Amino acid sequence: MAVRHYTLDFNLSTAVECASVVPGLLSIFHEQELAETIHDTNGHGYLATFVGKNGRLVILRVHSHGLVTIDLQCYEEDNAAQLDNLLNSLEKKLKVILNGNIARTKKLPPLVRGAEVDRYWPTADGRLVEYDIDKVVYEEDSPYQNIKILHSKQYGNILVLDGDVNLAESDYAYTQAITGNGKENYAGKEVLILGGGDGGILAELVKHKPKMITMVEISFMVIDGCKTHMRKTCGNILDTLRGDCYQIFIEDCVPLLKKYVREGRTFDYVINDLTAIPISTSPEEDSTWEFLRLILDLSIRVLHPKGKYFTQGNSANLTEALSLYEEQLGKLSCPVDFHKQVVCVPSYLEQWVFYTAWKK
Amino acid sequence: MAVRHYTLDFNLSTAVECASVVPGLLSIFHEQELAETIHDTNGHGYLATFVGKNGRLVILRVHSHGLVTIDLQCYEEDNAAQLDNLLNSLEKKLKVILNGNIARTKKLPPLVRGAEVDRYWPTADGRLVEYDIDKVVYEEDSPYQNIKILHSKQYGNILVLDGDVNLAESDYAYTQAITGNGKENYAGKEVLILGGGDGGILAELVKHKPKMITMVEISFMVIDGCKTHMRKTCGNILDTLRGDCYQIFIEDCVPLLKKYVREGRTFDYVINDLTAIPISTSPEEDSTWEFLRLILDLSIRVLHPKGKYFTQGNSANLTEALSLYEEQLGKLSCPVDFHKQVVCVPSYLEQWVFYTAWKK
Missing domain, CATH: 3.40.50.150 (Vaccinia Virus protein VP39)
Structure with missing residues (x-):
């Protein structure tokens, strides 16, 4: 059972006091019945973690230099529409709270962690890339290397040797x-x-x-x-x-x-x-x-x-x-x-x- | 100032008791002078957060179905060698503790969050991909769309309209x-x-x-x-x-x-x-x-x-x-x-x- 890990980040035009951000968001977390812990960051902004009943974990950080990061981890079979709603509510609310002070909002496709079929095969130059892999077609360890053949919808089968993409169809x-x-x-x-x-x-x-x-x-x-x-x-x-x-x-x-x-x-x-x-x-x-x-x-x-x-x-x-x-x-x-x-x-x-x- | 977000995940062949995993790791966190909080997950495995003095945050989860996930967030200018050491220590130690029970270890290139130059431009089919973008060459809002021209080492300049990669050189x-x-x-x-x-x-x-x-x-x-x-x-x-x-x-x-x-x-x-x-x-x-x-x-x-x-x-x-x-x-x-x-x-x-x- 994989974990879906969403990130939602806000670059602010000017740094803000967390006191002006956090209270407005808490009602959303409380609605979701998330148990809150506020952490001492030794002066590195505001950090709170929220744990839900179904293994959900939300991390809210208001970095003192003008960056708000939100992490949301949940299980793969968790209700996707509910989670979308939660993220959308947070985004909407923050847009209201930070009215005009948001230079960039970034919501990335979720990282899927621990999935049976691994879709992340970083490039040789070290960049994080997700493939459209939906199936492990072949996997064996030879005396020389780990051999995988993975199915991609757009590239066909892909030969991966010791984690390196060698050739696709x-x-x-x-x-x-x-x-x-x-x-x-x-x-x-x-x-x-x-x-x-x-x-x-x-x-x-x-x-x-x-x-x-x-x-x-x-x-x-x-x-x-x-x-x-x-x-x-x-x-x-x-x-x-x-x-x-x-x-x-x-x-x-x-x-x-x-x-x-x-x-x-x-x-x-x-x-x-x-x-x-x-x-x-x-x-x-x-x-x-x-x-x-x-x-x-x-x-x-x-x-x-x-x-x-x-x-x-x-x-x-x-x-x-x-x-x-x-x-x-x-x-x-x-x-x-x-x-x-x-x-x-x-x-x-x-x-x-x-x-x-x-x-x- | 961006946040680097490392992930290090272990798929286990068989589920483990967190009691057998966690104590062995704690010495590593204590060496790093990280302040520990253990959270009640309502039966969804073990979850602990560790906050360091320089804004570092580590999240350790031992999911009850046989997945261990570690998150490490730090500031971009944090000591990269130290962080590599920390992750390597955790990986090594877990390999000893889980001796023979690890089906897959996955350490992805870190997500860089809130950076001045955004390197993540998901594909039209919704996959997370990181580009080798090192510079925003041009950015304007026209009455019709947001126009960006971003420099990539391997693709030359890339025209991005409303967040969609349009064409590179x-x-x-x-x-x-x-x-x-x-x-x-x-x-x-x-x-x-x-x-x-x-x-x-x-x-x-x-x-x-x-x-x-x-x-x-x-x-x-x-x-x-x-x-x-x-x-x-x-x-x-x-x-x-x-x-x-x-x-x-x-x-x-x-x-x-x-x-x-x-x-x-x-x-x-x-x-x-x-x-x-x-x-x-x-x-x-x-x-x-x-x-x-x-x-x-x-x-x-x-x-x-x-x-x-x-x-x-x-x-x-x-x-x-x-x-x-x-x-x-x-x-x-x-x-x-x-x-x-x-x-x-x-x-x-x-x-x-x-x-x-x-x-x-």
């Missing part, structure tokens, strides 16, 4: 960007996909009749979940691990890349669709950047001299992480040039950077 | 969709734009050398704000109200449309870029739908028999409002066919429906 823009925006000629080419367990890239590229696509995905469980629940993304391509012009290896890409380097094998395209680069740049994560650079280095080493390397980067807002990534591109054993592109991937709710790199 | 996808996805030939054509005060459509279409674009925007203040602050959208097209192949009338489009109908004047393209259709379908708003139908009807009457009518619809999730709109399309004095398209407009944070209509 609406996100053909992602597949387009990471395969070169439809400007590449894959016909007869050798392609290597690192990761890509949702099958989106593979399903797109087989249409172009490449010579062979080799995909290396560490997690069979991701493939297994996506082949059932992300069919708008992968079609039937994941139904078998081997087709006319593709083969999927379920293994860690690093040893395989090292083997290809030893064998001198090259690919016309290397597409890195592994999970996002780490956002934290704290010193204890140096090893993550080193790991990323290792994969980058190996990828470029198996790239044909005229080949292209495509990868996703990060949120366009995470400029520090993007700079660090570009720094790694300058430290490879084989020098590369690169360009980047900002793309709107529908389900991400933030702009995303994609990179193309090639040997100098 | 990143949103060329909107302009493309409402002008026919680049598949129309505007050369030598007569075009009528209803609304369009941000100048995006006008700036796009003049490139195609139409015979004449007539744009009718009711609000000069929208044009005035956009011509200064939305230049990635409008370029210099709004610097003058009249150019080689366009003219902008600052007036209500309805009388003008009626005049055009009387004169028998027609256009090859009519592009309705007025603000979104109403979401509410409550009876008292019937008149809004009637008004919408009037505009639709007049627009189709001034449309050349082989012309096309483009308009934005609504959030893809507002299926009821979309159906009602399509119902209006069936009630026009001149029968039309239509199709619709779902488009990702970057700054909307939701999928949006666009319509194309033409005379049967």
Whole structure:
């Protein structure tokens, strides 16, 4: 049973004495049969809490610098019309009491806390966003990560790995960007996909009749979940691990890349669709950047001299992480040039950077 | 001075006695010198509030059905590291106390309440979303609406009319969709734009050398704000109200449309870029739908028999409002066919429906 948490805030043009605000509101709380507690705030304005009989909790704060905040917590199955009435009454009354002194009123959609289906999946740049998720379609823990597939009315099913939105069925823009925006000629080419367990890239590229696509995905469980629940993304391509012009290896890409380097094998395209680069740049994560650079280095080493390397980067807002990534591109054993592109991937709710790199 | 409001929630696998949770946490609150009040909840679990010396407020609830919620409110300039520590201590301690009984831990990015720059602009389908807005670039009240232009790091400047995100500088996808996805030939054509005060459509279409674009925007203040602050959208097209192949009338489009109908004047393209259709379908708003139908009807009457009518619809999730709109399309004095398209407009944070209509 979830808790709905409403907030209703008033920015005032000038600070007010709580004595002028509070008494006028109390009648509303008393009507609701809420038990009142007034707290000592040590000079930080007025604070009262009101507890109702059905688990309702109201918090009223009149901050001394000119902000009134109201919180209303209730159970999900509580009478929504009654609560709307309560909030509307409070809003109306405050508008009368603070006549002309309100610079802004803000009533947000309620936070739903502890719900069976979690709708809040913050962006990579740390913003609070609510998705229209109504169902958990798939959830498993693999040895590598927590795998969820969530249903959204507008985005279709969404693959979420360790809490990060990876790809939704609406996100053909992602597949387009990471395969070169439809400007590449894959016909007869050798392609290597690192990761890509949702099958989106593979399903797109087989249409172009490449010579062979080799995909290396560490997690069979991701493939297994996506082949059932992300069919708008992968079609039937994941139904078998081997087709006319593709083969999927379920293994860690690093040893395989090292083997290809030893064998001198090259690919016309290397597409890195592994999970996002780490956002934290704290010193204890140096090893993550080193790991990323290792994969980058190996990828470029198996790239044909005229080949292209495509990868996703990060949120366009995470400029520090993007700079660090570009720094790694300058430290490879084989020098590369690169360009980047900002793309709107529908389900991400933030702009995303994609990179193309090639040997100098 | 804003309030940061953190939430930290624990879904439990099985309900617990608050007696087993609360004592272990109290030492943390006491360390923080928080004054405790325990509330009578009439059998709805445990509820305690803790007030600190610097305006901090912590609310701890152990709901009897297996949910623990913690709220932490503090002032914006409060010591963020200390607060992180407090939340981390609470999280760690609860993980020890509830050993193995936690099904989900959720710590959301804090809500920032009462801030000078408001970052929360809910979607048309009513979801809570936080934008990366760091500056109010322009704000005025016209006789028609509240006009804001807000700066977002990733979307550029965003035009917000009466609290609705209208268009950001990143949103060329909107302009493309409402002008026919680049598949129309505007050369030598007569075009009528209803609304369009941000100048995006006008700036796009003049490139195609139409015979004449007539744009009718009711609000000069929208044009005035956009011509200064939305230049990635409008370029210099709004610097003058009249150019080689366009003219902008600052007036209500309805009388003008009626005049055009009387004169028998027609256009090859009519592009309705007025603000979104109403979401509410409550009876008292019937008149809004009637008004919408009037505009639709007049627009189709001034449309050349082989012309096309483009308009934005609504959030893809507002299926009821979309159906009602399509119902209006069936009630026009001149029968039309239509199709619709779902488009990702970057700054909307939701999928949006666009319509194309033409005379049967």
